[in-house]
Amino acid sequence: MESLYELWGKRNPEWEKKYQDSVINLFTDYGKGVNQYQDVRGKIFGAGYEIFILAFFIGLYHNQTKPLVEDKAKRKGFGQAIMYWGNIENRIGRFSYGRIREYMFAALIARTDIDFIALDKGEITPRKAVDMLIEKMEQYANFGFDFMQEKLEENPNYFFKETAFLRVFLDFLKNDDEGDDDYDDVPESLD
Amino acid sequence: MAYMSNNEKILQAVLLDERLMKFGGYTPEDVGRLGNIYQALDSDNYVINAVAQIIKRTNEGATVQELWKEINTYLYNNV
Amino acid sequence: MIIKEIRIKNFRSYYGDSNIFELSDGLTLILGDNGDGKTTFFEALQWLFNTTIDRGNIDHVSEMRKSKLEIGESDEVLVSMTFEHDGEKSVEKSFSFERTGEKTFRVGSLLYRGYETKGAERESVNGKQLIDRCYDAFIQRFSMFKGEAELDVLDNPTALKELVDKFSDIKKFDALVENASVFEEKSGVAYTKEMKSDEKVSKEANEIDFKIKHLGELIGQKKKDIKEKQISCDTFANRLSQLEQNQETSEQYQDIKSRLKTQEEKRIKLKGMIGSVNYSHSLLDKLWVLCAFPPILNEFQQKCSALSKEKRRLERDFDKQQAAAIAKLETIKEIQGALINGATELPWYLPDQETMEEMLRDHVCKVCGRPAEEGSEAYKFMLHKLEDYKSHVEAKMKREQEKKTLEEQSLFQNEFIEELHNISISLSGNREAHVSGIAGEIADRLELVDRLTNELKTVEDKISDINDEKTRLLIQAGNVPESLLESQFKDIKGLYEQKNRAEVRLTELNGELKVLQEQMKDLQERLDALNPSSSKVKTLRDVHRTLEEIAKAFQNAKNDNLRRFLSELQERSNNYLEALSANDFHGEIRLIQTADESTEIHLFSSNGTEIKKPSGSQRTVMYISVLFAISDFTQQKREEDYPLIFDAATSSFGDSKEGDFYNVISSLSKQCIIVTKDFITKGEVRKKDIQTLGCPVYRIKKASGYDARNMATIRTIVEKLK
Numbered sequence A: 001m002e003s004l005y006e007l008w009g010k011r012n013p014e015w016e017k018k019y020q021d022s023v024i025n026l027f028t029d030y031g032k033g034v035n036q037y038q039d040v041r042g043k044i045f046g047a048g049y050e051i052f053i054l055a056f057f058i059g060l061y062h063n064q065t066k067p068l069v070e071d072k073a074k075r076k077g078f079g080q081a082i083m084y085w086g087n088i089e090n091r092i093g094r095f096s097y098g099r100i101r102e103y104m105f106a107a108l109i110a111r112t113d114i115d116f117i118a119l120d121k122g123e124i125t126p127r128k129a130v131d132m133l134i135e136k137m138e139q140y141a142n143f144g145f146d147f148m149q150e151k152l153e154e155n156p157n158y159f160f161k162e163t164a165f166l167r168v169f170l171d172f173l174k175n176d177d178e179g180d181d182d183y184d185d186v187p188e189s190l191d
Numbered sequence B: 001m002a003y004m005s006n007n008e009k010i011l012q013a014v015l016l017d018e019r020l021m022k023f024g025g026y027t028p029e030d031v032g033r034l035g036n037i038y039q040a041l042d043s044d045n046y047v048i049n050a051v052a053q054i055i056k057r058t059n060e061g062a063t064v065q066e067l068w069k070e071i072n073t074y075l076y077n078n079v
Numbered sequence C: 001m002i003i004k005e006i007r008i009k010n011f012r013s014y015y016g017d018s019n020i021f022e023l024s025d026g027l028t029l030i031l032g033d034n035g036d037g038k039t040t041f042f043e044a045l046q047w048l049f050n051t052t053i054d055r056g057n058i059d060h061v062s063e064m065r066k067s068k069l070e071i072g073e074s075d076e077v078l079v080s081m082t083f084e085h086d087g088e089k090s091v092e093k094s095f096s097f098e099r100t101g102e103k104t105f106r107v108g109s110l111l112y113r114g115y116e117t118k119g120a121e122r123e124s125v126n127g128k129q130l131i132d133r134c135y136d137a138f139i140q141r142f143s144m145f146k147g148e149a150e151l152d153v154l155d156n157p158t159a160l161k162e163l164v165d166k167f168s169d170i171k172k173f174d175a176l177v178e179n180a181s182v183f184e185e186k187s188g189v190a191y192t193k194e195m196k197s198d199e200k201v202s203k204e205a206n207e208i209d210f211k212i213k214h215l216g217e218l219i220g221q222k223k224k225d226i227k228e229k230q231i232s233c234d235t236f237a238n239r240l241s242q243l244e245q246n247q248e249t250s251e252q253y254q255d256i257k258s259r260l261k262t263q264e265e266k267r268i269k270l271k272g273m274i275g276s277v278n279y280s281h282s283l284l285d286k287l288w289v290l291c292a293f294p295p296i297l298n299e300f301q302q303k304c305s306a307l308s309k310e311k312r313r314l315e316r317d318f319d320k321q322q323a324a325a326i327a328k329l330e331t332i333k334e335i336q337g338a339l340i341n342g343a344t345e346l347p348w349y350l351p352d353q354e355t356m357e358e359m360l361r362d363h364v365c366k367v368c369g370r371p372a373e374e375g376s377e378a379y380k381f382m383l384h385k386l387e388d389y390k391s392h393v394e395a396k397m398k399r400e401q402e403k404k405t406l407e408e409q410s411l412f413q414n415e416f417i418e419e420l421h422n423i424s425i426s427l428s429g430n431r432e433a434h435v436s437g438i439a440g441e442i443a444d445r446l447e448l449v450d451r452l453t454n455e456l457k458t459v460e461d462k463i464s465d466i467n468d469e470k471t472r473l474l475i476q477a478g479n480v481p482e483s484l485l486e487s488q489f490k491d492i493k494g495l496y497e498q499k500n501r502a503e504v505r506l507t508e509l510n511g512e513l514k515v516l517q518e519q520m521k522d523l524q525e526r527l528d529a530l531n532p533s534s535s536k537v538k539t540l541r542d543v544h545r546t547l548e549e550i551a552k553a554f555q556n557a558k559n560d561n562l563r564r565f566l567s568e569l570q571e572r573s574n575n576y577l578e579a580l581s582a583n584d585f586h587g588e589i590r591l592i593q594t595a596d597e598s599t600e601i602h603l604f605s606s607n608g609t610e611i612k613k614p615s616g617s618q619r620t621v622m623y624i625s626v627l628f629a630i631s632d633f634t635q636q637k638r639e640e641d642y643p644l645i646f647d648a649a650t651s652s653f654g655d656s657k658e659g660d661f662y663n664v665i666s667s668l669s670k671q672c673i674i675v676t677k678d679f680i681t682k683g684e685v686r687k688k689d690i691q692t693l694g695c696p697v698y699r700i701k702k703a704s705g706y707d708a709r710n711m712a713t714i715r716t717i718v719e720k721l722k
Helices: A004-009 A019-027 A048-062 A100-111 A116-121 A126-154 A164-176 B006-015 B018-024 B028-033 B037-042 B046-059 B064-078 C038-049 C063-067 C127-134 C137-141 C157-167 C173-197 C202-275 C279-285 C288-292 C294-339 C353-362 C377-408 C416-426 C430-476 C482-486 C491-529 C535-580 C616-638 C658-667 C687-691
Strands: A014-016 A075-077 C002-009 C019-022 C027-031 C074-084 C088-099 C105-107 C111-118 C121-126 C587-593 C599-605 C644-647 C672-676 C697-702 C716-720
Touching: A004 A100, A004 A126, A004 C416, A014 A019, A014 A126, A019 A048, A019 A126, A048 A100, A048 A126, A048 A164, A048 C279, A048 C288, A100 A126, A100 C288, A100 C294, A100 C416, A116 A126, A116 C294, A116 C416, A164 C279, A164 C288, A164 C430, B006 B018, B006 B037, B006 B046, B006 C535, B018 B046, B018 C535, B037 B046, B046 B064, B046 C173, B046 C535, B064 C173, B064 C535, C002 C038, C002 C088, C019 C716, C027 C658, C038 C074, C038 C088, C038 C644, C038 C672, C088 C127, C111 C127, C121 C127, C137 C157, C157 C535, C157 C616, C173 C202, C173 C535, C202 C430, C202 C491, C279 C288, C288 C294, C288 C430, C294 C377, C294 C416, C294 C430, C353 C377, C430 C616, C535 C587, C535 C616, C535 C658, C587 C616, C599 C616, C616 C644, C658 C672
Parallel strands: C027 C672, C027 C697, C644 C672
Antiparallel strands: A014 A075, C002 C019, C002 C074, C074 C088, C088 C105, C088 C111, C111 C121, C587 C599, C697 C716
16 A cells, blocks of 8 residues: 555646746746756746745745635646655756655645544545645645745845845744844845 | 237247347347237348248148248249 | 036936035045945046947946836936036036836937026036037046046147147147248259259259268168167166066065965855855755744644554554453353353263264264164254254354454554654654754854855955055056066066167267268258359259248247246146145156157156156156146136046055145145045044045945845945035
8 A cells, every 4th residue: 555655746736827927937947848958047946846845835834825726727737746856866056855745745744634543444535635635735835826926026026136035934933933133144135 | 018829929939049030130129029920021021021921821721832832932032 | 617516316336316526616535445436436427528428328327226117117327517617507418218128228318418507597508519618628638537547648749749739838830840841841952953954053063962862861761770779779778677676566566466366266265155055945955944844843743643642542442342342252152152951062071073973873872872763862862962063063153253353353444644653753853853953054054154255355355455555556666567567587687788789879870870961061061052153043042041941940949839838837847746745755847858759757856866766646746746737727728727536546645644635735726526545444434534624525435235246236325524
């Protein structure tokens, strides 16, 4: 019997097409084919799923989800199943980070309301459980994309600054510990 | 001395050259008496006259050929 | 012309419209450190005054202003100056720019406007013409200087010629000298020609003329040779003196170079270290995105743990249930066993099923040996017993089956919860510690980058200082080219010999020329002494002589004029020199004409020896004295003075006390705008020192909070300090 983790890994989460131009294409090489000899066309990330992962974490840390649009025609998936995410062999200066999948999985388990007891009893199919995990994953990411898009509307240059993405995540730490001022050292550029 | 035009300044400077004065047979007083270019053009002294002509005509924009003809003719007849 | 106000809007680092300089009629100082915008200020003015540009250039637009524009929005670049020049006037140059796309802009056409106040009205005029009228390119050459190197204006012979022409007493000598010389030549030709055809003297005249011509060629050639040789000698002499003078400089230069190299290597290394980590990539590659993950990990572990517990609890309950059910079966078994005819299991001593069947078949009880005929009591008894036994065995088998079924039943078919629990365990311990440490790892990295960035800034400041040192050194060395300082000194001996040989040859040549000229004079006299028969010849001779004398007189007058001009310029220069020099220095400027009709500015000490290598500040003072003297002339001739605008790229007033120097300039009634690094130590203005100044002082400075890697964050702030 395959493990839940393996089943989850075979899937390919979806996202809303509307974010393709406004977010995904800005930061990744999605859709253009990965080729180690042609330098990245100035995009920060390579594969499209990389920005999905960040969007996911944004939703996760905010603990907010946003359901995807119903119309399947307005949704899309990446070309690679989750189990391949983070296996970077062809990029110079990048390193594999497959472990991140375990943490994402753990977070989804923690936050999704699956009756595991029923699952183990066989009352629910593993497939159904994984469906719920994927749905949660998509909704966290959807929130994250929305977040990014709004930031970009406010300031088109926002995420192009060197520290922009990092800052978004460091802000979550600030909210956790009140009065923790270490992260003011992040070099801010004048807006 | 009242206002001197540039031409007049040149005239004075050249005419007061000692060697030229000796050659031309005139004195500094003679030069002093000249009020302006036109008076110099009236002078009997051919050196003074020639110098004045060169200055005046050059400033009027005469070509070298034209002026040469004039000066040569003048001097030939007056030297 | 006196500049009243300068305004710079959106020109490079001068963002926005509040960069205004109000200038005094005398000295105005603008203080700024490297990179603060000093050069940009100067270049803005050059741009304003340049009447040859006719298009706007996007490179001149403030990056900060560009970055704040929305698509479709526009603004303008504008530099303007208000000034007094026979009435109040102003001039401004501007162009608009508009953002047309994410990274594209459009630049509008260049507007060049001028304004004159006539009476009570302000009239609009053509800007280009206004500048050509009031501050033309000729004057600019003697008014605006971008650094010490540009101050030696007389270095260029054309400049001197123009100066003489514009400001000397008598102008336009050149054409006259030229004409007179042509006439002399022509009259000479005519005379000789006539002489040669005169019957009486033609033969001799022809001979002499022929010789004269020939000699003339020789003389011409000789003069050429002499000139070349002279140039050679000069070159050797210069080169030698350069090499000698610069030996020390060269050593200093090498030292500076090696220090510079060290710092630049440091810079490269630091930049490498700073840039080695890409924050965005690290979010994934180094799992930095998990910085806020610990609480979630915790949630997960607790959930897994709870699920595990719950499952075990349910399993235990279930097991209990099962056990109870099985126990029941056992009891039934017991009971079942007991209820069949009061008997339990067949006692061991009774025959088994097979034997009983045999007995029945054989019609005999093999236990007691009695015959058991079919239908007899004994037979029936045995048969019954057999049936009992069979049904008992059946019941037992059924029970066993039920028990087995019960025992095999389980509550949970899958082990996903175990899987989750295992994952939870694998993510604890080292893995958990790693995740917890990520926030700290990020903080450490940021702190490190901060420190490195500060170090980098220090190194870059050092590099800038060393470059200043280098420039000062080069200026002191009289603007010797760097390549010279790089070279070795093995050339010296060879050069000496070459130079000596050249000088000897030069002397020889001059001697030869003299001889030829004597010969020429002889021939000429002989020619003149000929007594031609025709009076025409005589007349032509006289005409020629006259023109000869006149030509000489013109030439002399021209030379005199130049000499007088230079003498006056020298005198005025020395007046300024005295006013500007430090207390312990007494010397004089001498303007010395050179062979190729240019003039050199030399400095002599009070005892008459030349100071061949004046110090940086001495040189600057010397040149400024000459420039002030030149501006005196403009004041005289044009009845309008013009300002001296000087970008002191390096602070070369180090010798004399800065404050005194500026105060002296301030006391001369000349408008001066000096942009300098003086009075700034470690990025801060020495407020105490500027208190002693009597003139207005501005500070231009990069606004704080900028990112050196991003041009759009840089702006210059203009602050009036006094």
